[in-house]
Amino acid sequence: MKNNLYVARSPSVSARRMGDEIVVMSAPNSTLFTLNEVASLIWEAADGVTPVDQIVADKICSSFDVEPQVALLDAKAVVRNLATHGVLTVSDRPILGASKLPENSAAQAGGFRERS
Amino acid sequence: MKPIATARPRSLVVEVSNLPIRLWCADPKFARSIEERYSGFLSSSSDVIGEFTIELTMPGVKCRHEDVRVTWDTNEWLIERADFQARWNPSTARGRIQQGASIYSLDSVLRIVNTLVLARKGGFLLHASSAIRNGYAFLFTGVSGAGKTTIVRFAPPDASVLSDDISCAIYRRGCFNAIGTPFHSERGLPGENLGAPIKTLYLLAKGPKNKIEAIKDTAAVRGLLENILFFVSDPELVKLVFDAACEFVSRVPVRRLTFVPGTLVWADLLV
Numbered sequence: 001m002k003n004n005l006y007v008a009r010s011p012s013v014s015a016r017r018m019g020d021e022i023v024v025m026s027a028p029n030s031t032l033f034t035l036n037e038v039a040s041l042i043w044e045a046a047d048g049v050t051p052v053d054q055i056v057a058d059k060i061c062s063s064f065d066v067e068p069q070v071a072l073l074d075a076k077a078v079v080r081n082l083a084t085h086g087v088l089t090v091s092d093r094p095i096l097g098a099s100k101l102p103e104n105s106a107a108q109a110g111g112f113r114e115r116s
Numbered sequence: 117m118k119p120i121a122t123a124r125p126r127s128l129v130v131e132v133s134n135l136p137i138r139l140w141c142a143d144p145k146f147a148r149s150i151e152e153r154y155s156g157f158l159s160s161s162s163d164v165i166g167e168f169t170i171e172l173t174m175p176g177v178k179c180r181h182e183d184v185r186v187t188w189d190t191n192e193w194l195i196e197r198a199d200f201q202a203r204w205n206p207s208t209a210r211g212r213i214q215q216g217a218s219i220y221s222l223d224s225v226l227r228i229v230n231t232l233v234l235a236r237k238g239g240f241l242l243h244a245s246s247a248i249r250n251g252y253a254f255l256f257t258g259v260s261g262a263g264k265t266t267i268v269r270f271a272p273p274d275a276s277v278l279s280d281d282i283s284c285a286i287y288r289r290g291c292f293n294a295i296g297t298p299f300h301s302e303r304g305l306p307g308e309n310l311g312a313p314i315k316t317l318y319l320l321a322k323g324p325k326n327k328i329e330a331i332k333d334t335a336a337v338r339g340l341l342e343n344i345l346f347f348v349s350d351p352e353l354v355k356l357v358f359d360a361a362c363e364f365v366s367r368v369p370v371r372r373l374t375f376v377p378g379t380l381v382w383a384d385l386l387v
Contacts, residue, residue, distance in 0.1 A: 016362040018365070019334075022334075027349075027354040027358075
């Protein structure tokens with residue numbers, strides 16, 4: 001039986017894409033992370049129901065010149081590292097009800113409103 | 117605890133970051149200290165965002181926390197440090213400050229309340245000196261010793277210094293504006309109570325020659341967040357401040373400024 005790994009973005013973090021990278025802040029402890037280009041793709045695809053190997057195939061191997069097995073190993077290392085900081089949740093089963101990627105997370109310009 | 121004074125309280129409105137707060141103080145001497153400390157930031161506005169009653173206690177509120185601690189207690193913020201205890205109810209916009217007769221205790225409470233209110237208004241207080249020149253504000257941020265005070269001390273005569281230590285940045289009318297604050301370094305003077313659109317934020321470093329370098333947006337967000345004054349771990353407020361910092365970086369150029377202390381940096385680079 002195939003051993004799938006599923007990842008979901010933690011609901012307690014805020015994130016914003018800035019160019020190729022994403023900054024992520026963990027609200028409970030105000031820790032800031034900068035995700036590089038690859039980690040950013042994983043983050044955005046971490047919907048809780050897409051297995052990591054599919055994310056690697058669809059998002060990473062299609063964008064970078066990398067061996068699939070190497071990419072998968074690297075991706076799992078990234079995922080586990082982010083999970084230890086509470087930024088991602090990891091499970092061997094689909095994570096239902098995972099937080100959705102905000103529509104404006106890729107480019108939030110205009111989403112910021114003046115508040116009275 | 118026995119209050120020092122029981123005279124009829126006097127009302128003073130202190131306006132920092134364009135947020136007028138009424139202070140009720142029954143001690144005439146301390147009221148005069150407030151007038152002196154915030155002389156450029158006193159307001160006659162009756163449209164205040166909230167009010168505090170100041171109770172001078174003898175010999176000073178005893179709190180076990182040397183560092184400031186801000187917690188949510190039932191329906192109000194509890195702000196504590198060894199030299200004061202304050203409560204602020206955002207729903208009623210009323211609060212109480214118990215402190216010794218040190219103006220610096222009040223200064224700390226006002227800063228913290230300012231950060232709590234600003235967070236919901238798309239703004240923040242930043243460890244930054246700032247000055248207005250030619251209609252635009254320049255902000256200089258960095259840790260203590262980075263040169264915040266030095267760089268505004270050498271500002272040209274046509275510049276208006278907003279602060280040498282803590283500046284307000286807030287999103288208004290489609291852009292981020294800097295506003296002066298009365299909060300200054302130990303060897304500095306209060307800033308002017310003025311505001312202007314921010315032209316550039318500089319992350320300060322001292323070096324052998326003056327130069328300005330571009331940095332990645334993610335590094336800019338990190339540099340900005342490291343210098344924002346924020347005292348609570350409330351997830352909603354943290355998110356608001358994070359959003360404001362990201363938005364700031366998307367709208368305001370952020371550069372690394374290495375400078376030799378002296379006047380040349382203004383003439384060379386900051387026009």
